[in-house]
Amino acid sequence: MASQPPRILLVDDEESVQKLLAYPLRKEGYEVVPARDGEEALERFNDDAFDLIVLDVMLPKRDGFDVCRRLRARSTVPIIMLTAKAEEFDKVLGLELGADDYITKPFSMREFRSRVKAALRRVELVRERDRDGAGEPLELGDLRIDFGKRAVTVRGEPVRLTYVEFEILATLARNAGRVLTRAALLEGLWGDSAYRDPRTVDVHIRHLREKVEREPREPEYIFTVRGVGYHFRDAP
Amino acid sequence: MNARGAERSPAYRRRLSDLASPRLRSLGNKLALLFSAIIAIAFAGVLLYVVPDLRSNLEEQALRDLERVARVTSEPLGRAMGSDITEEQLNELVRAVSDRSDARVMLLGVQRSVGVPGQPERPPTLYRISDSRVEPGGEVGSRLVRRAVARRATQSAVRSEPEAPVARVATPLFFRGRADWVAVYSRDLSEVAETVGLIQRRVLVAAAVALFVASCGGYLVAQALARRVRRVESAAQQVAAGHFVDPLPIDSADEIGDLGRAFNEMQEQLARLDRARREFIANASHELRTPIFSLGGFAELLQDEDLDAETRDEFLGQMREQTERLKKLAGDLLDLSRLDAGVLELSVEAVDLPELLRDVAAEFTPRLARHGSELELAVADEAAALADGERLAQIVRVLLDNALRHTPQGTPVRLTARFDGGRACVSVADRGPELAGRRVEHDVARQAFDRFYTGDAAGGSGLGLAIARELAERMGGGIRLDATATETAFTVDLPAASAPHPRPPRTTAAEPAERTGAGLESATRAA
Numbered sequence: 001m002a003s004q005p006p007r008i009l010l011v012d013d014e015e016s017v018q019k020l021l022a023y024p025l026r027k028e029g030y031e032v033v034p035a036r037d038g039e040e041a042l043e044r045f046n047d048d049a050f051d052l053i054v055l056d057v058m059l060p061k062r063d064g065f066d067v068c069r070r071l072r073a074r075s076t077v078p079i080i081m082l083t084a085k086a087e088e089f090d091k092v093l094g095l096e097l098g099a100d101d102y103i104t105k106p107f108s109m110r111e112f113r114s115r116v117k118a119a120l121r122r123v124e125l126v127r128e129r130d131r132d133g134a135g136e137p138l139e140l141g142d143l144r145i146d147f148g149k150r151a152v153t154v155r156g157e158p159v160r161l162t163y164v165e166f167e168i169l170a171t172l173a174r175n176a177g178r179v180l181t182r183a184a185l186l187e188g189l190w191g192d193s194a195y196r197d198p199r200t201v202d203v204h205i206r207h208l209r210e211k212v213e214r215e216p217r218e219p220e221y222i223f224t225v226r227g228v229g230y231h232f233r234d235a236p
Numbered sequence: 237m238n239a240r241g242a243e244r245s246p247a248y249r250r251r252l253s254d255l256a257s258p259r260l261r262s263l264g265n266k267l268a269l270l271f272s273a274i275i276a277i278a279f280a281g282v283l284l285y286v287v288p289d290l291r292s293n294l295e296e297q298a299l300r301d302l303e304r305v306a307r308v309t310s311e312p313l314g315r316a317m318g319s320d321i322t323e324e325q326l327n328e329l330v331r332a333v334s335d336r337s338d339a340r341v342m343l344l345g346v347q348r349s350v351g352v353p354g355q356p357e358r359p360p361t362l363y364r365i366s367d368s369r370v371e372p373g374g375e376v377g378s379r380l381v382r383r384a385v386a387r388r389a390t391q392s393a394v395r396s397e398p399e400a401p402v403a404r405v406a407t408p409l410f411f412r413g414r415a416d417w418v419a420v421y422s423r424d425l426s427e428v429a430e431t432v433g434l435i436q437r438r439v440l441v442a443a444a445v446a447l448f449v450a451s452c453g454g455y456l457v458a459q460a461l462a463r464r465v466r467r468v469e470s471a472a473q474q475v476a477a478g479h480f481v482d483p484l485p486i487d488s489a490d491e492i493g494d495l496g497r498a499f500n501e502m503q504e505q506l507a508r509l510d511r512a513r514r515e516f517i518a519n520a521s522h523e524l525r526t527p528i529f530s531l532g533g534f535a536e537l538l539q540d541e542d543l544d545a546e547t548r549d550e551f552l553g554q555m556r557e558q559t560e561r562l563k564k565l566a567g568d569l570l571d572l573s574r575l576d577a578g579v580l581e582l583s584v585e586a587v588d589l590p591e592l593l594r595d596v597a598a599e600f601t602p603r604l605a606r607h608g609s610e611l612e613l614a615v616a617d618e619a620a621a622l623a624d625g626e627r628l629a630q631i632v633r634v635l636l637d638n639a640l641r642h643t644p645q646g647t648p649v650r651l652t653a654r655f656d657g658g659r660a661c662v663s664v665a666d667r668g669p670e671l672a673g674r675r676v677e678h679d680v681a682r683q684a685f686d687r688f689y690t691g692d693a694a695g696g697s698g699l700g701l702a703i704a705r706e707l708a709e710r711m712g713g714g715i716r717l718d719a720t721a722t723e724t725a726f727t728v729d730l731p732a733a734s735a736p737h738p739r740p741p742r743t744t745a746a747e748p749a750e751r752t753g754a755g756l757e758s759a760t761r762a763a
Binding site for chain 1: 522525526527528529530532533534536537540541547550551554557558
C-alpha cells in the first residue's frame with residue numbers, strides 16, 4: 001500500500017458526478033481512473049489492475065448490473081455499486097450479481113469516503129492475512145476452507161465465492177459454534193455496521209448456503225438462530 | 237396504498253354481502269321473474285279464453301246433436317200422438333226415443349184458452365203427458381217451451397243447473413197443422429263439464445310445471461351469464477384498484493365474449509399507459525436526482541473541505557451548471573405537461589425565417605466557440621413559415637444543442653431553411669470527418685424523439701427532441717431524422733407562408749460563405 005496508491009475505477013456517466021466523487025478519492029491519495037459507460041469500464045478493467053471498482057447502476061450501453069456480473073466472472077476485486085433507486089430489488093440484485101457493497105444515491109461524501117476506505121482496508125487486511133498465513137485449512141464433512149488461499153471446496157469441487165461471501169463464511173467458521181449477530185458480521189466485514197442494512201447479511205447467507213450446503217433449506221454448516229444471527233457447525 | 241385499500245373496501249364489503257344474501261335484483265332473479273310472468277300470462281290466457289271457448293264449443297256441439305236427434309224423433313212422436321195410442325204405449329214410445337237419443341224426453345200438451353176478442357191472448361197452459369224419466373220433476377212451462385209453442389218452431393238452449401249444464405231442445409209436434417204438443421229433449425252436459433274440468437286441471441298442472449322450469453331455467457341461464465359478467469366485473473374492480481389481471485379467457489362469441497375482449501384491450505392499453513407513466517416518472521426522477529445529488533455533494537465538499545481557489549471555482553461552476561440543468565429540466569417538464577394537457581398556447585403567424593435563424597445562431601456563438609465548430613447558415617431569402625416564432629426558436633435551439641452535444645469538437649454544423657413543395661423546411665445537419673462511417677441505427681432514428689431517450693453519455697435530459705417534435709406537430713408540421721454515413725440531419729417542416737414583406741438582400745459581416753443554391757442567402761459562419 002505504501003509503495004503504490006490504491007487504484008480505483010470510477011464508473012459513472014455523469015460528468016458532474018465523476019468530478020464530485022473523484023475529488024475526495026484523489027484527496028485521500030488514491031489513483032482514480034474514470035469510465036463513462038459500461039463498455040469503457042470493461043475496457044479499462046482489461047487494461048489495468050484495480051483495487052476497487054465504484055460502479056453506477058444506470059449506465060449507457062451496458063448497465064451496471066451487467067458490468068458487475070462480467071467483472072465478477074473474472075475477478076474478486078471489491079465492487080461498490082451506486083444505485084439511484086432505493087428499492088430492495090436493486091440491492092438484492094446487485095448483491096446477487098456479486099457486488100460487495102452498495103450505496104444509495106443521494107449519499108454524503110462522508111459516507112462515500114468511509115465506504116471506500118473500509119473496502120480498501122478490507123483488501124489490505126486480506127492481503128496481510130494471506131501473507132501471514134491464515135492458519136490451517138478447516139475441514140468439516142464435505143467442506144474444506146483454505147483461509148490462506150481463500151479457496152473453498154465442497155466434496156472436492158472448488159466453489160466460487162464472492163469476496164463478501166468468503167469473508168462471512170470465514171468469520172463464521174473461525175468462530176464455530178458461537179452465534180454471531182448480523183451487526184457483528186457486518187462489523188467484521190466492513191469495520192463498522194453504520195449505514196448498513198442488516199438484511200443484506202441474509203442475502204449473502206442465502207447465497208452461501210446455495211453454494212456450500214447440499215440442501216440449502218436444511219443446512220449442515222450455517223445455522224440460523226432466529227432473531228439473533230447465525231452460527232457455524234461446531235466440530236464434527 | 238392505504239387510500240387504495242380504503243377505496244377498495246366498499247366494493248369488497250359489497251361482494252361479501254352478495255355472498256351472504258343473493259341479490260334480489262340480480263340478473264338471475266330478474267330473468268326468472270320475467271320468464272315466470274310470461275308463462276303465467278300465457279296460461280292465464282289459456283284458462284280465461286281458450287277453456288271457456290272450448291266449453292261453449294262442446295256445449296254447442298252437444299246442443300246441435302240433440303237438435304238433430306229431436307228432428308229425427310219428433311216426427312214419429314207427432315204421428316204417434318195423432319193416432320190412437322194408449323198411455324202405456326205412449327210412455328213406451330217416449331222411453332224408446334229417450335233411450336235412442338240419450339236424452340230425457342218429455343211430452344207436453346198445449347192447452348190453449350179460447351180467445352176473447354178485444355183482450356190480449358192469454359198464454360197457453362202446458363201439461364205433462366209423458367216423461368221418460370220416472371221420477372217427476374223438471375219444469376213444465378219453461379220459457380223455451382213457450383217460445384217453441386209461440387213460434388211454432390224448434391227452440392234450443394243450454395241452461396246451467398247446479399250440478400251441470402243441461403242442453404234442452406223443445407220441438408212442437410204438429411198434427412193437422414196444429415201444434416198441440418211439445419216434445420222436450422234435455423241432455424245432461426256433465427260430460428262436457430268433466431272434459432273441460434279435466435283440461436283445466438291439466439293446464440294448471442302444466443302451468444305449474446312450466447313456471448317451475450322457466451324460473452329455474454331462467455335463473456340458471458342468468459346465473460351462468462351473471463357469472464361471466466361478474467368475472468369481468470371483478471377484473472374491472474381489480475384494474476380500478478390499480479392491479480392488472482391476467483387477460484380474461486374469451487370462451488364465447490356472444491356479447492359477453494365481446495365485452496371480455498373489449499376489456500382485455502382496455503387493460504392492455506391501460507397497462508401500456510401505466511408502463512409509460514412509470515417509466516416517465518422513473519426517468520424524470522432520475523434526471524432530477526442526479527443534479528440534486530451533485531449539488532448536495534459539491535455543497536458538502538465546499539463546506540467541509542479546505543479547497544484552493546481553483547477547485548472552489550470549479551465546484552461552483554459545476555453547481556451552476558447543475559442548477560441550469562435543473563432549471564431547464566423543470567422548463568422542459570412544464571412544456572411537456574402543457575403539451576400533453578393541450579394547454580400550450582401557440583400564436584401562429586408568418587415568421588421570417590432568416591431573422592429568426594440568425595438570432596438563434598447568434599445565441600449559440602459562445603457555445604460554438606467553445607466547441608470549436610463553425611455554423612454555416614444557408615437561408616432562402618424569402619423563407620417564411622406559419623409558426624409560433626418563440627416555439628420555432630425553441631425547436632432550433634434544441635436541434636443545435638443536440639448537434640453540438642453529440643458531435644466531437646470542431647464538427648461543422650449547417651443550419652438551412654428552404655422551401656420544399658409548399659413547405660418551409662428548417663434543417664440542422666452536422667457532418668464532421670469523425671462522423672464518416674458512423675451509422676445511426678434504425679432504432680436510434682426511431683427512438684431519438686422518445687422522451688428521455690439519450691443515445692449516448694453526452695448528457696442532456698432526452699426531453700428536448702421529444703418537445704421539439706410535439707411542438708412541430710402542434711404547429712402543423714413535423715420533424716424527421718435523416719442519418720447517413722457522413723451526415724446527421726434533423727429537418728423541421730412547417731406550413732410555408734409568403735414573406736410578410738419583401739426585404740432587401742442582406743449581406744453578412746462574416747467570411748464569404750459558400751452558396752448552397754440560387755436564391756439562397758449567403759451563409760453566416762459563427763465560430
